[in-house]
Amino acid sequence: MSTLLSVRELTMRFGGLTAIDQLSLEVPASKITGIIGPNGAGKTTLFNCLTGFYKPTTGTLRLNHPDRGEIRLESLPSHRVARDAQVVRTFQNIRLFPKMTVLENLIVAQHNVLQRASKFSIAGIFALPGYRKAEGEAMARAGTWLHRLNLEQFADHAAGDLPYGIQRRIEIARALCVNPVLLCLDEPAAGLNPRESAELNELLLYLSGELGIAILLIEHDMSVVMNVSDHICVINYGRKIAEGSPEKVQNDPHVIKAYLGEDDEDEASGGIAA
């Protein structure tokens, strides 16, 4: 098992608040790594540091890119993290392009490939064969993911008008169109009903198992995290308090304490596993 991303002593401070405190973490390739922790633990902040939206106060983020060798994520601006390092994320508060259709959302995600093919838009304006081919491929990729995520019937609808659960799926599909080696999902099951969650599980297993995409998964829905994660990291107050297999983490007293306070250990383990 090779390590895809290694986070070393990452710290992120906002003024006096330390949102992430000396966090170290290894993310293996082609596996699902769950990140859990109470609200405000610093999970989203970790994603923001990873994807270049926040510049970490200290610490290193090394990505062993399968084709491009080692990339230091902490020094890249956000668009290069997605473009060059192929680390792509979704957002806790869905961020689609609401007035554009679902299909357009997925095509925009392939902007860099298409833009290069359009040769400063000149090949695009005249619809030269090179550009047409690239456009066809982009459509095909979008079509594949639309099909895989069961979104075909919404393809020509404005993304912002669709129900919440569908928007979540669109966001994942859009991220997949960027061709990620590491996919960071921020609470993808929030607001989904049980059936949709089950479908999400299946999708995540397919992505990591069949396509070899490594996944970092922030999730509160234990039925998702515990069922699909190969490895779970628990964060509280910006520190890692436990790590290991789902079974191990579920029974870890620190975790139970973080979630439910000091007492009620029996109920706590039941609650987390639920």
Add this chain to the structure above:
Amino acid sequence: MAYALQQLINGLTLGSMYGLIAIGYTMVYGIIGMINFAHGDIFMVSAFIAVTAFTLLAAADVSSIPLALTFVLIVSIFFTSAYGWAVERIAYRPLRGSTRLAPLISAIGMSIFLQNTVQLTQGARVKPIPPVIEGGFEVWSTPDFTVQVGWSQLLIIVITVIMMFAFTWLITQTPFGRQQRSCEQDRTMASLLGINVDRTISFTFMLGASLAAVAGVMVTVYYGVIDFYIGFLAGIKAFTAAVLGGIGSLPGAMLGGLLIGLIESFWSAYLWAEYKDVATFAILCLVLMLRPSGLLGRPEVEKV
């Protein structure tokens, strides 16, 4: 040195007026998040009301300056705040909740409309009035330059300080101020808690217009001539002042106004007077590039 002191005094006078107008921009921006483009023209309307009022008083042979000033201020504040109220009611309220650009366009339309209304009803020529307050006193005299403070300058600075105190009191100490601040933070929540948001917003516009009215009277007193076009430049500079100080911040608006006034008078005195507006805008750009939230504004970090 003496010359610089003179520029300082002139700059503060000018800056006080910009500051008063800027507060109107910043309050409206704070509460409904739009640039009230017509605010400069509200200020211009108030100057015309002041001219009419001064002329009426002259015809009635009122010679007491304090009496005349009080009368003109009250009349001007009354009518100008009516204009502030009407502009909001007609052009902005129907657009609340639509895109951010719609009220801006409506405001620009309102500004053009007001300008042309005044031009049509009051004439396009400049309106001169005889000096209301003459003279001044010497502060400092060197062999080659005498620093003078006009009584009108002193009056402007004093009234501005008084207005600032009254205004701060209104916003921080009164129920209206509390409602105003709560609407600024979260309009939906405020309305759920039983605050009449519409009325609070109307009041905010009237308050902003009142301050603009004070500035309008002072401009009339200070310069003695006005025309229908003064609102545009004064409005843009005051808005620049509000942005410079950090839009949404009341002390910021005043500070921004004073800075713009000072920059303008020093630039005109020592460099090229004809490029003074270029200086204002260039400094605005610089500040925004280095400190996008203005001098006293809270930085807006977008959480992702």
Add this chain to the structure above:
Amino acid sequence: MSTVVFARHQVTATERFRDAGWVAFVALILGIPLIGLTTVDGGGALEVETRFGVLAIFVVVSFVGRLGLRWLIDTMGARKLERLRDDSNKSAGISPVKVVNILGWIALGASIALPIMYSDNRYVVDTATTVLIYVMLGWGLNVVVGLAGLLDLGYVAFYAVGAYSYALLSTQYGWGFWEALPVSGGLAATFGILLGYPILRLRGDYLAIVTLGFGEIIRIILVNWTEFSNGPNGISSIPRPSLFGLDFTRSPAEGEQTFASFFGIEYSPMHRLIFLYYLILVLALLTHAFVSRLRKLPIGRAWEALREDEIACQAMGMNTTNIKLSAFAIGAMLGGFAGMFFAARQGFISPESFTFTESAIILAIVVLGGMGSQMGVVLAATLLVLIPEFGRNFSEYRMLLFGAAMVLIMVWKPSGLLSHREPTLRLSRGGAAINDAVKEAAQ
């Protein structure tokens, strides 16, 4: 789709009168200082003059107008409700896209036929040319504001750059219209990037005020730097464009031919006007084709995505800096072309043509038309140029009407006249490629 329809409260006559009375009262208060009273020059000092008659008329008109308006709104509202009730179970009729498309073709046909039908009416051709200049400007600004969502209040600066670069190139260095065209556009685009670069980080209203400042800076420089721009006097005798070397003058220059002599027709000053009209029509149509095509390319979709969510763009690996700069540059270039045409048409330019009001008008055209809608721009430009023309006989009311129209249209239709957005591509059109891909994926 079903719509819930609520019963409406019936408005009583007393309520209507009270409402109108209140409006009349406000009109009275607002009217006293500006309409009821005015100051006139009474030989040295000002004197107050009263116009209470006019004020009374104003108040009465407000009262009656409000009554009528209320009534109109209520009946229209009721009728709309009726329609909603009827339509609750039916689907909508013709799609708005089709209507707009048909209107577009009609407009195109009309604009081609117009100078033929009015070939001796100087006023109509001139006004139509003005409309087309604004249409072209609107299409240019649409890239920046409508598509990329960058609020630009200083667009007139690029119009000025285009106009002055042609004016200077032609009067100082003897360049012709066609040689100067790419240079003017390029210069304007350069200015777009120069302005865009420092303000990339600003958003929304800050951007608006800085662009406004930039527009004013350009104008102030044009006014004051007399050696360069001839100051407020402007630049005159700018050469007019020729048709493949054929001039539109009465008598030909040495060894050359004029349009009239070449075609063996009698000289008429209308020829030039009509030529200019067709020239701007072609420029505008090219602009339209260019922008519509760009919109369907990666760059255009990137602009729209930027307008929708800048952070999501970055998360998709898009370099938002370049995307913004490209929007500024292309918008500016199109503005430059329009400016150049303006200079060539007028033969004379001065800083007065490039005031903030001009920027406001262009922005209003984009927003009133419906952000990002190309046909909306045409509609709004036509309305905004023609509405003031109706007040032509009382020319001092022109801008008053203009301002009022801006407010009213916005209040009436806050998202613009044509706010429908047509997707840049559809799944069905992807056709074969998609189906193959889907099959592959299914295997």
